Amino acid sequence: MTLKAGGALALLLLAPLRAFAAGWNKAAFGSKSIADALKALGAAGPADTKDIVIEAPQIAENGAVVPIEVTSNVPGTQSLAVLIEKNPFPLAAKFDFPEGALPYVRVNVKMGESSNVRVVVGAGGKFFTAVREVKVTIGGCGG
Amino acid sequence: MAEPIRIRATLKGDMAEVRVLMGHPMETGQRKDSDGKLLPLHFIQQVTVRLNGKTVIEGQISQSVSRNPLFSFRFKGARAGDKVEIDWLDNKGEKNRAEAAIA
Numbered sequence: 001m002t003l004k005a006g007g008a009l010a011l012l013l014l015a016p017l018r019a020f021a022a023g024w025n026k027a028a029f030g031s032k033s034i035a036d037a038l039k040a041l042g043a044a045g046p047a048d049t050k051d052i053v054i055e056a057p058q059i060a061e062n063g064a065v066v067p068i069e070v071t072s073n074v075p076g077t078q079s080l081a082v083l084i085e086k087n088p089f090p091l092a093a094k095f096d097f098p099e100g101a102l103p104y105v106r107v108n109v110k111m112g113e114s115s116n117v118r119v120v121v122g123a124g125g126k127f128f129t130a131v132r133e134v135k136v137t138i139g140g141c142g143g
Numbered sequence: 144m145a146e147p148i149r150i151r152a153t154l155k156g157d158m159a160e161v162r163v164l165m166g167h168p169m170e171t172g173q174r175k176d177s178d179g180k181l182l183p184l185h186f187i188q189q190v191t192v193r194l195n196g197k198t199v200i201e202g203q204i205s206q207s208v209s210r211n212p213l214f215s216f217r218f219k220g221a222r223a224g225d226k227v228e229i230d231w232l233d234n235k236g237e238k239n240r241a242e243a244a245i246a
Binding site for chain 1: 158171173188189191192194197198199200201202203204205206207208209210212213214215216217218219220230232240
């Protein structure tokens with residue numbers, strides 16, 4: 001194999017990795033409490049805000065599919081994390097918005113039991129949070 | 144082979160709403176099969192959304208996201224014909240990608 005071909009092959013192998021530049025935060029997703037997860041995300045001690053709108057059913061009949069819709073009105077929102085307080089591993093999802101997307105997401109999550117759903121938003125190195133309670137009739141993690 | 148990703152991207156004024164459906168079991172590692180054996184953890188970990196080649200959303204998700212994940216995202220200043228690309232990568236290294244034009 002020539003050097004040039006080797007270089008091209010290396011580029012080919014690296015290409016799929018570039019699609020996932022952010023990596024997966026194993027420490028945060030492996031945390032068993034919201035406090036530990038936030039620490040691992042570098043977002044410990046967020047301030048309460050009314051500028052995060054969480055839409056979710058008050059009562060979810062099926063914990064396997066609970067739609068959570070989040071809009072951040074915090075100026076300069078760069079990231080948004082969704083945490084389910086009573087799930088074994090609370091951090092469910094984290095989204096970074098490098099540029100061009102609105103700080104909005106809708107995602108379906110599993111909830112093992114009734115729980116607070118907490119959203120933490122990062123903006124300019126500061127962190128803000130809001131919470132919403134969802135009651136679950138039938139849990140959706142095991143079974 | 145992973146199931147195809149379905150993307151529906153529609154304009155509402157100058158805002159695009161993108162709905163993405165990914166076929167994936169999203170196993171929590173807590174469920175048992177019919178023989179009572181635990182099904183191993185198997186879930187998407189990373190999701191990337193690009194608009195006209197530029198990364199606009201980088202998502203990390205856990206096994207807490209529902210089976211066959213369904214997401215909605217929104218972009219500002221998008222136009223009809225703009226290209227939306229979606230990539231996912233799971234904990235076993237399986238991946239999938241799809242693209243669609245905003246309609």
